[in-house]
Amino acid sequence: MRDTLKHRGLRNKLAAIVAEKGIADKNVLNAIQTIPRHLFLDSGFEAHAYQDKAFPIGADQTISQPYTVAFQTELLKLKPGKKVLEIGTGSGYQTAVLLHLKAKVYTIERQQELFKKTKLFFSKMGYRPKKVIFGDGYKGLPEEAPFDGIIVTAGAPEVPKALLSQLAIGGRLVIPVGVEEQVMTLYVRQSEQKFEKKELGNFRFVPLLENKN
Numbered sequence: 001m002r003d004t005l006k007h008r009g010l011r012n013k014l015a016a017i018v019a020e021k022g023i024a025d026k027n028v029l030n031a032i033q034t035i036p037r038h039l040f041l042d043s044g045f046e047a048h049a050y051q052d053k054a055f056p057i058g059a060d061q062t063i064s065q066p067y068t069v070a071f072q073t074e075l076l077k078l079k080p081g082k083k084v085l086e087i088g089t090g091s092g093y094q095t096a097v098l099l100h101l102k103a104k105v106y107t108i109e110r111q112q113e114l115f116k117k118t119k120l121f122f123s124k125m126g127y128r129p130k131k132v133i134f135g136d137g138y139k140g141l142p143e144e145a146p147f148d149g150i151i152v153t154a155g156a157p158e159v160p161k162a163l164l165s166q167l168a169i170g171g172r173l174v175i176p177v178g179v180e181e182q183v184m185t186l187y188v189r190q191s192e193q194k195f196e197k198k199e200l201g202n203f204r205f206v207p208l209l210e211n212k213n
């Protein structure tokens with residue numbers, strides 16, 4: 001698959017749709033205009049890549065809806081060079097958006113098949129996250145903490161304590177919390193012990209799976 005003028009036109013339209021739904025951050029909208037989302041999907045879905053919809057990516061997982069990606073990214077309030085942990089690499093599209101904002105990205109995926117596929121895809125495409133890790137995002141990545149931002153791209157039944165503890169002071173955790181449906185929740189760390197919490201509307205994600213062993 002290639003990236004063509006036609007794809008670029010579709011991306012401009014998609015960015016306009018996402019803006020209309022309430023995303024104001026110019027850099028986030030620019031990421032949507034720039035990143036070739038059709039290349040993150042299996043070829044069967046290419047025609048749909050620039051609809052504002054989630055799609056299957058194999059292993060029972062989905063690439064998040066562009067609006068949701070933009071909404072979560074905007075909440076992180078990233079500046080260039082900030083350190084971000086992403087839980088749920090999936091197709092890598094959200095990762096690419098974070099990289100577009102010049103974040104230093106650490107991303108964790110627990111499905112081996114997706115981990116391998118997407119890691120290879122990153123190197124083919126020249127996307128350079130700091131680390132792509134096969135593991136359990138519930139635990140975060142203590143050896144690289146603290147993070148300025150943590151973004152969870154699967155629905156968590158509750159907020160993993162490890163993730164809160166790995167936030168820098170002033171750092172932001174964006175996580176959809178709930179089982180059937182999720183409430184997008186933002187935590188801002190104000191001090192060692194204090195977190196500000198905001199709830200920002202309902203979304204639907206595939207579940208964040210915990211490794212019980």
Ligand code: SAH
Binds near residue numbers: 092114135
């Ligand atoms: N950011 C992705 C969204 C993928 S869907 C994208 O834009 O394509 C959520 C992903 O979270 C899935 O790939 C799923 O396998 C992964 N996941 C679920 N539980 C996880 C866990 N405990 N640790 C890491 N990844 C997890």
